Amino acid sequence: MGLYNKYFKRYKLPFLIAVTCVVFEAFCDLLGPTLMSNIINTGIEQGSLSKVYYWGALMLIVTGIGACFAVTRNILASKVSQRMGADLRYDLFKKIMSFSEVSADKLESGSLITRMTNDTAQIVQFNGIMRIFLKAPITCVGSIVLASILNFRLSIIIYSVVAVVGVLIVISMKLSYPRFYKLQKAMDKVNSVVQEYLIGVRLVKAFGTYDKETDKFEEANLNLMKMGVSSQMIITFISPLMTLIVGIGTVVVILTGSKLFLSRLASPGDISAFTIYMAQILTSLIMITNIFNTFVRTKASTSRIKEVIDAEEDFNHDGKAVQLKGAVEFKNVTFAYPNGSGVPAIKDLSFSMREGESLAIIGPTGSGKSTIAWLLLRFYDIDSGEILINDNNIKELDITSVRNAIAIVPQKPMLFSGSVAENISWGNNKSKEDMIKEAAAKAQASFIDKMPEGYHSTLGSSAVNISGGQKQRISIARGILKQAPVLILDDATSALDAVTEAKVRDNLNSKETNQTIITITQRCGTAMFADKILVMDNGRKVGYGTHDELMESCEIYQDIYKTQIESSREA
Structure with a gap:
């Protein structure tokens, strides 16, 4: 009633x-x-x-x-x-x-x-x-x-x-x-x-x-x-x-x-x-x-x-509304998915990033890489520990402030029916045409100019009329256009060739923006160019450092490198 x-x-x-x-x-x-x-x-x-x-x-x-x-x-x-x-x-x-x-x-x-x-x-x-x-x-x-x-x-x-x-x-x-x-x-x-x-x-x-x-x-x-x-x-x-x-x-x-x-x-x-x-x-x-x-x-x-x-709503908006920058820290974070198996997807995880740094997260399938992104966006609340952005516990912050500070390019690009420009500007609805084109250029999405109506070309439902690599580049452009202090790339370049991926990576790693970039990947060739690499296995941190440091201290990272890099060179 x-x-x-x-x-x-x-x-x-x-x-x-x-x-x-x-x-x-x-x-x-x-x-x-x-x-x-x-x-x-x-x-x-x-x-x-x-x-x-x-x-x-x-x-x-x-x-x-x-x-x-x-x-x-x-x-x-x-x-x-x-x-x-x-x-x-x-x-x-x-x-x-x-x-x-x-x-x-x-x-x-x-x-x-x-x-x-x-x-x-x-x-x-x-x-x-x-x-x-x-x-x-x-x-x-x-x-x-x-x-x-x-x-x-x-x-x-x-x-x-x-x-x-x-x-x-x-x-x-x-x-x-x-x-x-x-x-x-x-x-x-x-x-x-x-x-x-x-x-x-x-x-x-x-x-x-x-x-x-x-x-x-x-x-x-x-x-x-x-x-x-x-x-x-x-x-x-x-x-x-x-x-x-x-x-x-x-x-x-x-x-x-x-x-x-x-x-x-x-x-x-x-x-x-x-x-x-x-x-x-x-x-x-x-x-x-x-x-x-x-x-x-x-x-x-x-x-x-x-x-x-009566369903549970997203986290309240009663916290502090602040303008955040890109410093990120996980302190002894443990998390298990609600209504799941009960086994923690993340176990006692700690790492920190300074503003403007790039971090690559690598590890076997199911090791908890994407979960880190969901927790940082506070899609779920952690069971124990703390997640900090600029020394602010995200539980104490207004959820809008947290998500405004983060742009994510998901593993599976989600595009909507409408024009290419509308899909890119979805990340920033106040953007102008020159800003959209600049973001597309950084994402190596030059193919847009060759489309029948350019940026006004219409994409079908779920963008079925373009290829997987083209979807990813439009999705990356959308993430870039948001101009958030933190950019998360969740295996976002998996459909790109090595040359295109390298160009996108160089554009993203430009120190002009001072943007903190977290790249979730299964490619050692992608991870090795980041300032720091976090190696995950079964929800735990098993390695953290530069590529050279991990090649000396982390067995799992060495195995990934040998399997992907050395074997391809021998072939």
Whole structure:
């Protein structure tokens, strides 16, 4: 309910007006059978045409007023539900943007897409039929009350019918909720499978695993179908059963009413009004059942959206906001990934860098190289130790200050649909064209000038229309353009040839910028040109120093050098 209360406050006035309209609309509907009874009892039965005209005109006026209220509440309900949907999607996207890495790891992207689209649409749909939710109980209760006033003996039948239907509604809700929750989870799986295929479509083509991917989708799709059938099965049985019970109640009313009429305990108008009230009660009960079934599904969607709303956010912005420079220090840092194996990815790591220095981090796969970058950016909080930038503990700093001081070029370049210039300026949205071109020149991205529209050439989704090396150079240009005190290159030149990489490295290592550069690499030929080299193995520091120092003191570094450099020379 907390989720609805939040949006109720935003649209309190139109919601209250809509509720008022629903109440008066229901009141007008409830007057219909009573007016019909008066037409029969005082007009037709007594042969008074003036009474027929009088009560008939009054009935038309009440119906017209009810129609006006219905139109008004429909317009208001539609506007409120659509506005709520737009606000909910915006709030969800804003929340996802502020996710901590733990939350991002926990909630799959396919699931998040389902929650932002299908689950949100379910809530909007439910909010749109809230007018029926309010009208149906009013009409049902009002029909019972007015029917009781008309003839208490006949109303006992109505009480029995409503009691049985109420039990069926409770049973329906209890059985439906777990099924609808599983249905949404099955939809998550379908979205995830499709998303994985679209991301890895080239790999699927390269390995020819179409059948495997088709089977995986078919399994997820069939599971979704089974969950859909299972969730609808309860409604399939309950709804006809309710209609049957109310139908039986109507027949009993007519039979009993006939006997009461013969005993002069009921008039024809009363019996006619009772039949209409029974029809209204049937319609209201079916509406209530459908609403409760929708509510059950919406409850499942609401709980899933609430998981996103309540997810752990990125680190707060309450720390000190300072202008940082490039001095970096790790002090006895230990870290294990949340919800992981529990084995530390980084163990008691200590090293320091002065502003303007370059550091290469090298080591076997899985040694914790990239983890150092994630910790420095404070994507995760360390378990013990300290990470300092300019002698400031990053836990005490405003997270924006920390990330503004660091530019990262990731191992897998992430480019967005749009122009080349837009992708480069993503690192600094205040940059001018000459600054973009200068950053591209430092990244050796001269190929941009040869593209059909130069820097205004459009890149497709994930930049599928350029090569891996071109993606990396655009990504490097973006990192350069940010002009941050610390630049992290996470295996960012793996797709570049040795000559191009050397030119990029020379441009980056220029002492004019006094920029601290951290290069994460598996190439000894890249690491050896840095001021210092940090050698990692199994999360631990096993070597730290210059290339010459490590060639004398670090066995793992010597093995890497011999494998990569000496063996290539011999070849």
